Amino acid sequence: MQFSPRLQQLLQAFRRLPGVGGKTAQRLAFHVLEHDRDGARALAEALQAALRDVVRCSRCRMFAEAEVCGICSGPTRDSSTLCVVESPADVMAIEDSASFRGMYFVLHGRLSPLDGIGPAEIGAEQFASAIAAPAVREVILATSATVEGEATAAYLASLVREQGKRATRIAHGVPIGGELEYVDSSTLSRAIAGRVTVEQASRDRA
């Protein structure tokens, strides 16, 4: 049986969301129509407002509602360090860890030639001009630990070194609180290959 046209349209629109299949789309559509019409109205308006007002920061490409985002325009941030991440969600995760007070650069993806994602798509030109700022001394490459993430980090590191600045990569290894027997073997081999002498480790902590 066919749903009525508007309902059909709503189901299709829900199905475009990631992770939403036919059954879930039906559950969402029926829920809002039966029990939460205000919520549906709020969602429609929030989507339109976000589409209208949310742009990319002209400096770091993070989501922003002005030309420059809150972090780039913040007076208390350390502009000598720039952390490069793949997505806005990564910025939120690092901010939540409260371990970094520098600036960011958001790639919105990672190099993946087969998917047509090259230097232009990840904003390489904008990245080059961001790291050219005299204040920047170190660029932390925090792309993901996947083949594509590593390739992206290697490519960006070459751009950083061209400008005579320091490129660093976040550490990879056994997660804190992780039990060795449950850690996957690639992480373990990375943790062993990247081992640090105990003296150096205690100096790092100091």
Next chain:
Amino acid sequence: MQFSPRLQQLLQAFRRLPGVGGKTAQRLAFHVLEHDRDGARALAEALQAALRDVVRCSRCRMFAEAEVCGICSGPTRDSSTLCVVESPADVMAIEDSASFRGMYFVLHGRLSPLDGIGPAEIGAEQFASAIAAPAVREVILATSATVEGEATAAYLASLVREQGKRATRIAHGVPIGGELEYVDSSTLSRAIAGRVTVEQASRDRA
């Protein structure tokens, strides 16, 4: 760290959907803003169109875009049988099984006094006038096999009998293709209590 106001608003709107928590809301919002702005626009418009045009059928309370839905106005349906279900999704499920050619009545819930859902909320008055139609001879109670669903069926059955019509309940038991050892014990005890003699069963199949 706080998101920008529009983004915050969008996250909150997504979180109102059933089964969507903070992480999922963030994934959905970032996905539409980064990769599918057209999809977000389509969703906003589909929501608003559905809110404007989707109403309840004045006869069966199914979702409709006219005063009377496609099933109620369909010329090929058997108006002697009325099947009562809890939600529009149940109508779709029965239609997909292609085992019923009669009319429907959608309760949009089930009796649950503790949640403030009484006869008025499930449309008891409209139900009474629907079954009063001279053509209706049998009412199939297809509410769910829960305590509230059974109570709702019992209440509606009394309304049906008041009008001197036949009230039936869908069969409950072991699902087709289900292996006995994996069937839960309440279903099994129901299947045993509701056993039918083999002669009757073969006559039913004929």
